[in-house]
Amino acid sequence: MAVREAARSTGIVRFMNNLALTRSAYRAFAGYMFHRYFNAVAAGSEELRNEVFRIRYDVYCDELRFEDPARFPDKREVDPYDQFSLHCLLLHKASDAFAGCVRLVQVNPQAPAEPLPFERLCHDRMYADLLRELVPDRLKVAEISRLAVRSSFRRRKGESGVPGGIVEERKSGFGNMRTPWIALGLYLSAAAIGLIRGLNGVFALMEPRLARRLGTYGIKFIQVGDPVEHRGERAPFFISREGLYAGVPPPVRGLLEVIEDDLRKTGAAEMVAAPVTRG
Secondary structure, eight states: HHHHHHHHHHHHHHHHHHHHHHHHHHHHHHHHHHHEEEEEEEEHHHHHHHHHHHHIIIIIIIIIIISSSSGGGTOOOOGGGGGGGGEEEETTTTTTTEEEEEEEEOOTTTTSSOHHHHHHHTTTBBBBHHHHHHHHGGGGGEEEEEEOOOOGGGGGGTTTTTTHHHHHHHHSSSSSTOHHHHHHHOOOOHHHHHHHTOSSSSEEEEOOHHHHHTTTTTTOOOOBBBEESSSSSSEEEEEHHHHHHHHHHHHHHHHHHHHHHHHHHTTTHHHHHHHHHOO
């Protein structure tokens, strides 16, 4: 009996060691593939936030005309939610240029009942009972918003009119040439900032087909309201911290960890600890 128990314990230890090695290998693989092209950067300084606003102007105002360029004579696209937001950038290593940006809009701590951007559009379309179950504390959630990728990095078929780039359905192994590194990197950057901030989950207003495509990478958002018309059909979605960790396969989990590490190295912890309002 003792010999059998010892053998069983040895087998468990070996399995756990192999599992740890596998996770390390996945993380190294994800890091290698992502870092061939990009680094995630926390936009905690005024200089980097201005870079975010300039990218958004280029994409949302100058190129796609989603916003009126005349409203932003300094060529920085900003709105009142930016004072409550945490911003990230994606640096393209070969050109040393920022390819895109994303923000995470936090709830106003002085007025938590104030709606997030998606709530202003979807206020009468939300699944109230589901939201009460998923979000018991509004101060512990935020919204992924304002994804923008410069046109020079949106070269795939169908991307020209999509500000954040296209996420193609995952049909083959992770890490191949068709992996949507920019769009995936931006969504995971926003998620990683939320994790560093200690949030319980994040919302996103997106096309239902985009949510399905993200789901093929294990990023499984839950729809929390009926679709609305906003530059095409959009619906509100939510993903919890637990849902994110439970859903992503090891390679994407590795990518999330690599991006989180990038953001911490560029000052994310200090950024999230700063006062929410910047005026």
